[in-house]
Amino acid sequence: MHYSQQGYGHRPHKHHFGHGRFGRHGFGRGWDEHGERQGKRRRVFDSAELRLVLLKLIADQPRHGYELIRAIEELSGGFYVPSPGVVYPTLTMLQDMGQIEEAAAAGARKAFAATADGTAELAAKKEDVEALFARLAQLATARERADPAPIRRAMGNLRTVLLYRLDRENVRAETLHEIAAILDEAAQKIERLK
Incomplete structure (x- = not known):
């Protein structure tokens, strides 16, 4: 196809995620073929998957909510940043399930550490956890390739x-x-x- 037939501003369909109050959030807007934002929203993880991702990050090292949000942003290359409105209720759920507990912290923010039950949950779902972190790495790669x-x-x-x-x-x-x-x-x- 000749260049002039394609149109000057033609771009393939790509997904980028939008910005919320605390930066980008987990539901995103795509780009249409002309590079304009669309209103469609996509969820990167369902609630059970996000719970496992947060649990694994906390098991790796005690963290508070903001650190967890930034860690996921970094792992996805900025493609996915869960909102505090999703992360904090999930942390409460993990705490209610006995999989995390408050860790001793010097700062004002409440950090969490994994409990024995949390570590056992991660061991039982090791393959699922690896697949979820591989998905985050794929998002980072896709963003790097598609960043216009x-x-x-x-x-x-x-x-x-x-x-x-x-x-x-x-x-x-x-x-x-x-x-x-x-x-x-x-x-x-x-x-x-x-």
Whole structure:
């Protein structure tokens, strides 16, 4: 397909997650084929899965709620950040189930540590836990591959340069043809990329 048939702003469908009060949250908005946000929402983990992820992170080292949110954000490469409104009730549930308990902490925030029951739950569901953390790693990889930020930056740079050059009163016809040739060549190179 020739570049002009595709349309200048064509982008494949990608999913990015939206921003809530505390940063990005676990339900996201996708992008349509024109790079515009859609209203569809997708859940990364169901409640049982999130419970296991939080339990594993707490078993690795005692953490408070904010640290858990940041740890999941880091593991997913910023693709998924559960909201405090999801994390804190899940921590309460884990505590009620006897799988975590408050840890001695010097700071004002309440940190949690895994109990023997929590460690046993993780051992019993080891394969499930590994699969969930593999999913977080896949999200990070997908975000790295699909992040359009460098393209947006380059497009903005191109737009600025074009406006600057074409806004001059004395722009010559040869210059316009040279610019068009450069853009056509870039389009052809992009089209040939694998």
